[in-house]
Amino acid sequence: MATVAVSPTNDDKLWNGGVEPLKASYGKLMMWFFLLSDAFTFSALLITYGLIRFAHKSWPAGAEVFSPEYWPIPEKVFNAMPFLHGYDLPLVFVGIMTFILIMSSVTMVLAVEAGHRMDKADVQKWLLWTIVGGAAFVGCQAWEWTHFIHGTDEGTLLANGQRIFGASLAENQYGPMLFADLFFFITGFHGTHVLSGVILNFLIFYNTTMDVYQKRGHYEMIEKIGLYWHFVDLVWVFVFTFFYLV
Amino acid sequence: MEHTVSHTPGEIAKPNTAHIWRTFWIMAAITALEFVIAFVMASGPLKVSIFVGLTIVKAFYIVAEFMHLKYExxxxxxxxxxxxxxxxxxxxxxxxxxxxxxxxx
Incomplete structure (x- = not known):
């Protein structure tokens, strides 16, 4: 035995460079810490929603009509569905959106798994499905916003005799003004994340096709973007619960 | 990474995805259960705590399995x-x- 190499198991040398003490590359670590900071941002938004909701009156039992006085129950607001105008289908559309996003998270893990096996064709296939899922989700959200902005057929009659339809930053037929503001801000901020994710997914799909990762010898970039994509799914799970279910 | 499959160039290993689909079915079942609860239960603190609990279970599966944090x-x-x-x-x-x-x- 000529020389003794620096052993990664030797604790004295662990943090002195040359090894990865957390057994994760720099890029992956930084993605984790970015996601931690993003988690704080989204928590702050959802906690703000909680605070403002608790500071408002909720609907009195038996008198469940839209009014600027009362914070509405979400399943009465989000009950519309494309091509089924006029039917009361609470949470069905948003349930479909949730399913689409969870599904695209699954296809992303499958792409990462294919990357471990250096299987270019499989990586391409699963990344394409992930892009399709992400684009479908953004499309659904656009429809949801359109419906929210246009409002119901009857609208809401205000105390001053004026009838208003839908929600904007200036008026809101469904409840207090802040309800609409928070809806636009929280789902909009999440939707922006999904859109960025779709763009990133497209970039890694392009690189995969151009053999960038095959030549590099590993598909770790898929894992890093995958972390981001799962995080977007994770945030949606919380938005779904706190904005639509409770 | 937990498994780096050793292989000769040009040879691609078979997919090993059973655990991924298992996680997917658990999450799909939880979401379906949330829907059932949303319509059969009267609203109240119990309903809210069930929803929060199920959300944390889903979050655990996404972070632990999909984001692989359990194996870090x-x-x-x-x-x-x-x-x-x-x-x-x-x-x-x-x-x-x-x-x-x-x-x-």
Whole structure:
């Protein structure tokens, strides 16, 4: 035995460079810490929603009509569905959106798994499905916003005799003004994340096709973007619960 | 990474995806259960706590399995999870604040 190499198991040398003490590359670590900071941002938004909701009156039992006085129950607001105008289908559309996003998270893990096996064709296939899922989700959200902005057929009659339809930053037929503001801000901020994710997914799909990762010898970039994509799914799970279910 | 399959160039290993689909079915079942609860249960603190509980279960599966955090080094796991304790503090403080704004209005 000529020389003794620096052993990664030797604790004295662990943090002195040359090894990865957390057994994760720099890029992956930084993605984790970015996601931690993003988690704080989204928590702050959802906690703000909680605070403002608790500071408002909720609907009195038996008198469940839209009014600027009362914070509405979400399943009465989000009950519309494309091509089924006029039917009361609470949470069905948003349930479909949730399913689409969870599904695209699954296809992303499958792409990462294919990357471990250096299987270019499989990586391409699963990344394409992930892009399709992400684009479908953004499309659904656009429809949801359109419906929210246009409002119901009857609208809401205000105390001053004026009838208003839908929600904007200036008026809101469904409840207090802040309800609409928070809806636009929280789902909009999440939707922006999904859109960025779709763009990133497209970039890694392009690189995969151009053999960038095959030549590099590993598909770790898929894992890093995958972390981001799962995080977007994770945030949606919380938005779904706190904005639509409770 | 937990498995780096050794292979000769040009040879591609068979997909090993059973555990991924298992996680998917668990999450799909939880979401379906949430839907059932949304329509059969009267709203109240119990319903809210069931929803929050199921959300945390789903979040666990996404972070542990899909994001692979369960299989990372403990130091990495805790550097991500422990700072999130501040969120719980913030949540409790702000919900209490919302309640007191309501009572003074």
């Amino acid at each position: 080094v403990k130091a990495l796991m805790f550097s991500i999870l422990l700072p999130l304790l501040f969120v719980i503090w913030f949540l409790v403080a702000m919900i209490a604040e919302g309640g007191s704004i309501y009572s003074v209005r």
